[in-house]
Amino acid sequence: MSRYFTDTEEAQAVAASIHDQRAAHQGQAPDEMPTMAVLCRKRAQFEPLRLELEARDIPYEVVGLGGLLHTPEVADVVAMLHVLTDPGRSDALARLLAGARWRLGARDLAALGDWAAALERGHERAARGEDPEPADDAATTGENAEEPVVMADIVDRASLIEALETLPPEGWVSSRGRGISAEGVRRLRALRRDVRDLRSVLGDELTTVIHEVETVLGLDIELAALPGEDPVHARRNLDGFHDQAVQFAATTRTHDVAAFLDWLEAASHEENGLELPPAHTRRDAVQLLTVHASKGLEWDHVYVPGLNKNDFPSKKSSAWTLEAAKLPWPLRGDAAQLPQWDARVSDVRELESSYEDFAEDVEQYDLAEERRLAYVAFTRAKSLLELSGSVFRGTAQEVKEASPFLLEARELVEGLSPGFEAGPWVEPEPDATNPQRDTRVSALWPYDPVEGPELVRTERSADGEHMETVIAPAHRGRREVMERAARAVAERGFPDTRELTDEELAQGPSGDVVTRWRREAELLLGRRAASEEDRSVHMPSHVSASALVAMDTDPEGFISNLRRPMPRKPGSAARAGTAFHTWVENFFGDSAIFDADELPGSDDYVDEDLDLPRLAETFRNSPWASLEPYAIELPVETPVGSLTVRGRIDAVFRTADGWELVDWKTGRIPRGRELKRKSGQLALYRLAFARLHEVPVELVSAAFYYVAADLVVRPHDLADETELEAVVSSLYEVGMTDPDAAEEPPVEEPPSPE
Incomplete structure (x- = not known):
């Protein structure tokens, strides 16, 4: 138990204790390192602790969204996302410009601000129908300048983001005598190019956008190259941010970046918002989290700082009468466990007296809840628990009294209870100042x-x-080491080791590293050589209909994917196809009872960013909308040669002389040879349906409906059974082995979103 003069001294003491405990286990097996956690009552306590852990090079993990947003790498990603979606976030762009990636100097930043102000003045004068001032003439002649603006900009102040998009012409000087240097212009153009490239992927999956931002900012390489840090552990904060993005997308069913940023801001302002517990305790890093998020977990060593009166326990009242947004306690399901206001309304004094009684009951209730929370914090430790507080917190002048929980623990120390030890304890002077x-x-x-x-x-x-x-700089001398290593790469080695053989290097002081690098290089070279050899691969016994099309379109690519399966790149086109198919399925499912136009909110889930409302409207006006389908999303399976091919028919309709199968398409219309190959999917569906219903294949027709173009394409030369089997047989000529000899489990490819 300890009490320090300031919370900075408290954070330094906590970090020093953690450093000593970890140093005592250095060199031992990884599973011998004790798990450690710092538990705080509020997230506002994180920053001084995080800074001290970082100053001592102690690996740490911030658990929960509130702390993540303040880590440098996550803050950079969020700043870029703001730049991509909000032209008013000049602060976010300023962070990037002044950061390590673009390193724009103070003079160039000031000149860019002058240019933004000149653009704003030009907009205002154009909105009033006035001619631009001479000093603002360049605002209409800058790089990528378009027609003069005839209405005020939506941003109510000068925007650095707009200034970046329309850089000043060469030689421009502001009314304050400032201009952007040639090197500054080069860096700004590079950033503008990166921003435009990133805007082109805003329609993709949210996690894909975040990954692209990481790559452009160079954070993936920067974190992987941190000296003395495991690359996987170095990404801990970015991986945690990715997890939050995945949770947002799964909960809201949207990948809109602006909505995600609004969600982050709302969650960060809520003290108890998103208090997610860590997935597991860690030995390779100290975990920094709130007491609420620690429930159900245990660590070997636990540190609980900030045990000050009105901090822990908190002085904030939970009374429902203080916030209009709170549900009145009498209406809650646990009302029997909550204090209740027995309002006496006979006169004003009685009413005030009854409320004072209620406030006292709430105060006692809150203290009991805080004590339960303290119990949670104090019982998370297996072997070591350190409790501490401070006289002053932050820059506040108020003297903090010790928490009653800390004083009760100190009484155990003074009573010589076994297992309790006293640390430094500061009592402030009456006139003490912070x-x-x-x-x-x-x-x-x-x-x-x-x-x-x-x-x-x-x-x-x-x-x-x-x-x-x-x-001193945290990494003084690192620049010299980096430049020396770069010269060694350019000159094919360091001067004193350049002429040594691999065997001689392996016997030197860095022999283990050299041996490992050589082994990795041999594996990479061997992999490249192996990829150039002709090798056979087992044909799976089951494939999807889209895989059959891939066999005919790109047999080499199909075989390569079997040898080394790779995930498909996510994109807006795939999401559009999936969402439209879901909409059609619901459309036909509901239309049997209601008119789709009468259903309130029938299109609420359609993502406008993917242009799906237009696709839905086109479909409603098509002939298919008025027909009654025989089946929707009908699964089929049929043998083709030595394979079993599975698929799902989007829609089946009865016709006057048979059946028609329809495949909805949201992409572009293929032409010529490409259309013929894609029609193999329809041919397979036709064959499978005819066999399933025991009807002649001639009575089954098939068509593509390209919704965006409102065009029906009916191939007239669909492949028959013999031609489909020929597609399978041709694969054995490019490296396949008989599926009967395959020992591997069947490979099932995911169905195409189309």
Whole structure:
């Protein structure tokens, strides 16, 4: 049990204790390292603790969305997402411009701000029907300038993002005498190109967009190259952010980036929002999380800082009468366990008195709830529990009293209870002031991002003396090492080892590393050589209808995918096809009872970003909408040669002289040879349906309906059974083995979204 003068000293002590505990187990087996967690009452306590852990190079994981958004790599990703979707977020663009990726200097940033202001003045004058001022003439002649704006911009202030999109012409100088340097223009053009490329993928899956942003920012490589850090562990915060994106997409059924950003902002403002527990405890990192998120988990060592009165326990009242958005307690299912306001309305004084009684009951109830929460925190530790508080927190002048929970634990120490130890305990003087109010941390900017900034910390000690501490860059000397390694790569080795053979290098001081690198290089070269050899592969016994088309269209690619299956790249086209098929299925399912136009909200789930409302309207006006289908999404299976081919027919309709099978398509219309090959899917469906219903194949027709173009395509030369079997037989000429000899399980390809 300890109490420190400031929360900064408290965070330093916690980090020092964790560092010592981890150092004591250094060099042992990974499973010997104790699991550790720092549990905070509120997420607002995370930042000083995170900074101290980082200063000591202690690997840590921030659990929960609130803390994740403040980590540098996640903050950069969120900033880029704002730039892509909101022209008013100049702050987000400024973060990127001043960061390690583009490193725009102060002079160029100021000049870019001047250019943004000039654009805004030009918009305002154009909206009033006035001619531009001479100083603003360039605003209509900048790079990519279009027709003059005739209405005020939607952004009510100068936008750096707009300025980036329309950079000033060469030689432009603002009214303040500032211009963007040639190197600054080059970097701004590079950023503009990256932003435009990223905007082109905004319609893809949300996680795909985030991955593309990571790649453009170089975060994937930067984190993987962190010295002394496991690449998988280095990505822990970005992976946690990806998990949040997956949760959002699964919950809301949308991949809209702007909606995701709004969700992040709302969740971060809610103190108890998204308090997700970690998937598991970790030995390779210290986990930083709230007490609420720790329920049900245990760690070897647990640290609970911030045990101050009004912090933990919290002074915030939970009374429903204080917030209009809260459900009145009498209406809750657990009303019997909650304090109730017995309002006495005979007169005003009685009403006030009854409310005071209710407020006292709520205060006691809240204290009991906080005690339960403290019990959760204190019982998470298996072998070591450290409790602490501080006299001052942040820059507040208020003296914090010790938490009653901390005082009760201290009584056990003073009573010499076994297993309890006392740490440093500070009692403030009556006239004590918070030294952190006079604490300043400064650094020269811009600085070398490879080494980090040199910090100057000015603070006042407890006895009133001012002290100045210079903190060296966290990675001083790293630039020199990096440049030396880069020269070695260009010159094919370091000067003192360039002429040595692999065997001589393997016997040197870095022999283990050399041996591992050589083995990895041999594996990569062997893999490349093997890919150029002709090899056979077992044909699966079952394939999908789309796989049969792939056999005919690109047999080499089909075989390559069997040898090394790769996931398909997600995209808006695939999502559009899937969503439209779902809409059609619901359309025909509902139309038997209601007119689709009468169904309230029938199109609410259709993603407007994929242009599905237009596709739905086109379908309603097509002949298919008025027909009654015999079947929708009919599964079929039939043998073709030595294979069994499975598929799903989108719709089956009865005709005057037989049957018609229809496959809905949301993509472009193929032509010529491509259409003929794709019609193999219809041929397979026709053959399977004819066999299933025991009807002549001549009585079954098939068609593609390309919804976007509102065009029906009926191939007249669909392949028969013999031609389909020929497609399968031809694969054995390019490296397949008989499926009867296959020992591998059947490979089932996912059906095409089309």
